Amino acid sequence: MSHHESHERVSVLQSVLSHALLIGAVIFALYPILWVVALAFSAGESPELGPVPVPDQFSMEHVEAVAMRRTDDGTWIFALQLGNSLLISIATALFAVAIATPAAYALSRFTFVGKKLTLGAMLATQMFPGVAAAIPLYLLMDALGLIDTRSGLVLVYATSAVPFAIFQLRSAFDAIPKDLEEAAMVDGATRFGAFRRVVLPTVRPSLAITFLFAFMTAWNEFILAATFLNREENYTLPVVLQRYVGEHAAQWGHFAAGAILVSVPVMALFYWLQRNLVGGLTAGGVKG
Amino acid sequence: MAELGLSGIRKGFGDTLILKGVDLHVADGQLVVLVGPSGCGKSTLLRTIAGLELPDQGTIRIAGKDLTKAPPKDRDIGMVFQSYALYPHLTVRDNLAFGLNLRKTDPSIVAKRIDEVAKMLGLGHLLDRFPRQLSGGQRQRVAMGRAIARRPSIFLFDEPLSNLDAALRAEVRVEIKRLHAELAATMVYVTHDQVEAMTLADKLVVLNGGLVEQEGTPLEVYERPKTKFVAGFLGSPAMNFLEGEVEGGRVRGEGFDLPARARTSGKVSVGIRPHDVYLAPEGGLTLDVEVVEAMGFETYAHGKLGGVKFVARLEGDHRPKPGERLRLDVAARHLHLFGPDGARLAVEDVASEGPADGPAEKKLQATEVS
Numbered sequence: 001m002s003h004h005e006s007h008e009r010v011s012v013l014q015s016v017l018s019h020a021l022l023i024g025a026v027i028f029a030l031y032p033i034l035w036v037v038a039l040a041f042s043a044g045e046s047p048e049l050g051p052v053p054v055p056d057q058f059s060m061e062h063v064e065a066v067a068m069r070r071t072d073d074g075t076w077i078f079a080l081q082l083g084n085s086l087l088i089s090i091a092t093a094l095f096a097v098a099i100a101t102p103a104a105y106a107l108s109r110f111t112f113v114g115k116k117l118t119l120g121a122m123l124a125t126q127m128f129p130g131v132a133a134a135i136p137l138y139l140l141m142d143a144l145g146l147i148d149t150r151s152g153l154v155l156v157y158a159t160s161a162v163p164f165a166i167f168q169l170r171s172a173f174d175a176i177p178k179d180l181e182e183a184a185m186v187d188g189a190t191r192f193g194a195f196r197r198v199v200l201p202t203v204r205p206s207l208a209i210t211f212l213f214a215f216m217t218a219w220n221e222f223i224l225a226a227t228f229l230n231r232e233e234n235y236t237l238p239v240v241l242q243r244y245v246g247e248h249a250a251q252w253g254h255f256a257a258g259a260i261l262v263s264v265p266v267m268a269l270f271y272w273l274q275r276n277l278v279g280g281l282t283a284g285g286v287k288g
Numbered sequence: 289m290a291e292l293g294l295s296g297i298r299k300g301f302g303d304t305l306i307l308k309g310v311d312l313h314v315a316d317g318q319l320v321v322l323v324g325p326s327g328c329g330k331s332t333l334l335r336t337i338a339g340l341e342l343p344d345q346g347t348i349r350i351a352g353k354d355l356t357k358a359p360p361k362d363r364d365i366g367m368v369f370q371s372y373a374l375y376p377h378l379t380v381r382d383n384l385a386f387g388l389n390l391r392k393t394d395p396s397i398v399a400k401r402i403d404e405v406a407k408m409l410g411l412g413h414l415l416d417r418f419p420r421q422l423s424g425g426q427r428q429r430v431a432m433g434r435a436i437a438r439r440p441s442i443f444l445f446d447e448p449l450s451n452l453d454a455a456l457r458a459e460v461r462v463e464i465k466r467l468h469a470e471l472a473a474t475m476v477y478v479t480h481d482q483v484e485a486m487t488l489a490d491k492l493v494v495l496n497g498g499l500v501e502q503e504g505t506p507l508e509v510y511e512r513p514k515t516k517f518v519a520g521f522l523g524s525p526a527m528n529f530l531e532g533e534v535e536g537g538r539v540r541g542e543g544f545d546l547p548a549r550a551r552t553s554g555k556v557s558v559g560i561r562p563h564d565v566y567l568a569p570e571g572g573l574t575l576d577v578e579v580v581e582a583m584g585f586e587t588y589a590h591g592k593l594g595g596v597k598f599v600a601r602l603e604g605d606h607r608p609k610p611g612e613r614l615r616l617d618v619a620a621r622h623l624h625l626f627g628p629d630g631a632r633l634a635v636e637d638v639a640s641e642g643p644a645d646g647p648a649e650k651k652l653q654a655t656e657v658s
């Protein structure tokens with residue numbers, strides 16, 4: 001046996017092993033998801049599945065029941081709730097990006113009195129889970145008459161989304177050489193013009209990621225939503241989902257179908273943002 | 289086009305004063321090269337001219353107008369950054385057009401200017417590329433083109449060639465000289481490259497410790513440095529300095545004894561450029577050779593003269609061996625004497641009489657000091 005052959009054998013063996021390992025990891029990661037998908041498309045109130053998650057009998061009944069759910073007076077409640085989730089998540093994300101962008105720019109470019117304190121305070125807000133503030137927030141919201149309103153929930157989400165967005169965007173601005181905006185100013189732009197025409201387009205990928213993060217946080221959040229929203233027509237989807245496996249009867253099929261319906265918009269958003277996430281946009285601007 | 293006048297520019301960051309009262313006049317169409325050790329405030333001075341920094345004191349006049357406090361956009365300046373600072377999200381065409389578009393220039397004029405600049409700098413085939421798709425040299429050209437397209441009245445260059453390799457640097461250097469002639473533009477050019485400084489400048493300004501230490505034509509500054517600092521800063525290899533004493537028409541020290549009729553007497557630093565010495569059996573300099581660098585057409589002999597490091601440039605066919613002792617001489621007019629305070633002692637005072645010039649003519653070397 002030549003050296004060459006033995007090398008080839010080792011590499012074939014290596015390849016088989018590493019593939020097996022990777023396939024195993026993929027199954028491990030996907031198994032729960034496959035389970036949910038199988039549950040969602042099975043028939044029956046509480047479908048039973050074997051170790052291989054394949055529906056006994058394929059059925060759209062859960063998906064339909066969840067997606068088409070109407071209240072007794074005929075309101076298409078699911079559409080309302082989906083709308084709530086979208087509205088609240090988009091509003092939170094827009095709010096976070098809109099507030100954080102100028103704040104992060106100022107923190108990145110200027111020195112001012114209280115800068116360290118500001119950063120420290122914002123960092124502190126990130127160290128506590130949102131729930132920790134639930135009671136004081138509840139009192140505040142109550143005083144403002146914002147309990148059980150969608151705008152109130154947006155404000156609540158913004159309290160944690162804004163600081164996080166500021167941190168993300170600040171490092172994005174830090175990565176942009178000062179020379180770029182100075183060149184723009186020498187070229188005839190005001191400071192704001194340089195910011196708008198040069199800095200903002202350059203951080204576009206980071207803006208997209210920040211938007212996505214804030215959107216996802218609001219989209220997935222359950223505890224605060226369940227605390228602050230009372231009426232069914234104001235619910236966001238995580239609250240709706242939870243109700244399917246509530247106190248009385250666990251409707252796992254409905255729950256699974258709902259979970260899939262919740263995931264679809266996020267996947268769509270990811271896909272859309274991917275175009276904006278092309279990295280290395282700064283590359284080539286400075287240096288040889 | 290315009291003249292530029294700085295007077296008494298002072299600028300500090302926090303407690304450190306960087307510019308300590310800089311006066312500088314750049315005539316209409318003149319190319320002034322600013323040199324100085326790194327960290328001496330060259331970039332700060334350029335940025336102050338551009339309006340990116342406001343001076344703590346002093347005035348900046350452009351074309352006769354006091355623009356000390358004007359924002360950058362109102363100064364009509366074009367700047368080429370060391371880092372190029374091209375807008376990464378715009379094509380070359382849009383980079384060139386950026387300033388014109390900001391000024392709401394008529395699109396047909398913008399197109400014409402881009403055309404002109406592209407032709408001038410050979411950028412025609414690159415117009416639709418993004419900066420990340422360009423080589424270093426191409427980026428450098430775009431950076432220059434962006435400044436030119438707007439036809440500003442003053443150009444500022446901050447070490448524009450320092451990120452290019454040597455061959456490209458030489459090429460672009462010549463091109464800048466051509467552009468300067470073609471545009472007849474007022475330019476301030478910062479560099480630490482000897483050759484750029486000597487070949488480009490109408491006027492050379494040496495900055496040290498936040499002050500203008502000397503200004504003049506490049507040859508003036510090279511031949512008659514006003515201070516020991518300037519003498520040591522310009523020229524490559526750097527000038528040799530020997531410590532000695534003037535007495536009775538001669539300047540003497542360990543390892544050397546040269547004629548010098550001086551009005552003053554006492555301790556002096558004797559500056560001798562490596563290129564100004566020549567072999568002479570009766571010469572007044574004794575060099576113990578340690579290292580020899582043979583470059584072909586010339587040879588550098590490094591060694592000790594009276595215990596002090598000394599470099600001598602010899603004609604290519606003289607190749608001493610390490611350990612050899614050389615007798616060298618230098619023309620009296622090539623002696624630079626500096627007092628204990630570093631100020632030049634007028635050559636007329638000390639060397640109005642002396643031997644004829646040596647055979648070695650000065651040659652500048654294409655190397656850097658920093």
Ligand SMILES: Nc1ncnc2c1ncn2[C@@H]1O[C@H](COP(=O)(O)OP(=O)(O)O)[C@@H](O)[C@H]1O
Nearest residue numbers: 301302306324325326327328329330331332333
């Ligand atoms: N924005 C700034 N804040 C504080 N110090 C600065 C700033 N800009 C420059 N300096 C300091 O000023 C000095 C001169 O810098 P610079 O003008 O860039 O020097 P040069 O271009 O001659 O190398 C350096 O010591 C530098 O650290």
Ligand SMILES: [Mg+2]
Nearest residue numbers: 330331332446
């Ligand atoms: Mg500099």
